[in-house]
Amino acid sequence: MKAKVYVTLKTEVLDPQGDAVRRALHALGHDDVKKVRVGKLVEIDLDGDDRAKAETELQEMCAKLLANPVIEDFRFELE
Amino acid sequence: MKAKVYVTLKTEVLDPQGDAVRRALHALGHDDVKKVRVGKLVEIDLDGDDRAKAETELQEMCAKLLANPVIEDFRFELE
Numbered sequence: 001m002k003a004k005v006y007v008t009l010k011t012e013v014l015d016p017q018g019d020a021v022r023r024a025l026h027a028l029g030h031d032d033v034k035k036v037r038v039g040k041l042v043e044i045d046l047d048g049d050d051r052a053k054a055e056t057e058l059q060e061m062c063a064k065l066l067a068n069p070v071i072e073d074f075r076f077e078l079e
Numbered sequence: 080m081k082a083k084v085y086v087t088l089k090t091e092v093l094d095p096q097g098d099a100v101r102r103a104l105h106a107l108g109h110d111d112v113k114k115v116r117v118g119k120l121v122e123i124d125l126d127g128d129d130r131a132k133a134e135t136e137l138q139e140m141c142a143k144l145l146a147n148p149v150i151e152d153f154r155f156e157l158e
Contacts, residue, residue, distance in 0.1 A: 006120055021121065024144055030136060035124040040117065041085055042100065047111040057109060065103055 001046045001054055002079040007067045008039035042066055054078055080125045080133055081158040086146045087118035121145055133157055 009015050018036040025033045044061075046054050058076045067074040088094050097115040104112045123140075125133050137155050146153040 008120065008122070018121075021144070025140055028140070028143060030140055032126040032136070033123060033140075034126055037122040039120040039122065041087065041120045042097075043087070043116040043118065044112060045114040047113055057111070061104055061107070061109055061112075064107060065100070 001049060001051070003044045003046060003054065003058055003076055004079075005042040005044065005058065005062060005066055005074060005076040006039060007042065007062070007072050007074045009037060010071055010073055013071045039072075040066075051078060080128060080130070082123045082125060082133065082137055082155055083158075084121040084123065084137065084141060084145055084153060084155040085118060086121065086141070086151050086153045088116060089150055089152055092150045118151075119145075130157060 015037050017038045021038060022033055022036040025036070044058070046057075048054065055076075055078060058078070062074040062076065063069055088097075094116050096117045100117060101112055101115040104115070123137070125136075127133065134157060137157070141153040141155065142148055
């Protein structure tokens, strides 16, 4: 099974990396860019075909390792 | 308009960060994780409502700044 995990900073957390990207895009002439937030995309290949088990496991992987729940939100899709 | 840009390493490019995450997940007991690839998710807020223009612009932003076309692939969604 293939899973995609999306990790994003919580809305109330500042994103200096996103701000730097926004400024760089403005410098390239893309003045209509209002806001940029940078997050992570983690693609995971899993053995087995028990979807329920995989979902439980992904939830745990995200909460324990892939995301920092204090400042980040996560969601995942299982193919 | 809101856009989501997904930047991933090309399949033939090694991903040491992904391998480190895989090993860490194994150490946590998630032995069914076969492969991990880490990419970027860039969320962009754009002014204006001309979808065609936004798509052209996003294509350029990705090719010039957000992704390194030598080693990375990108795709984007416009909401």
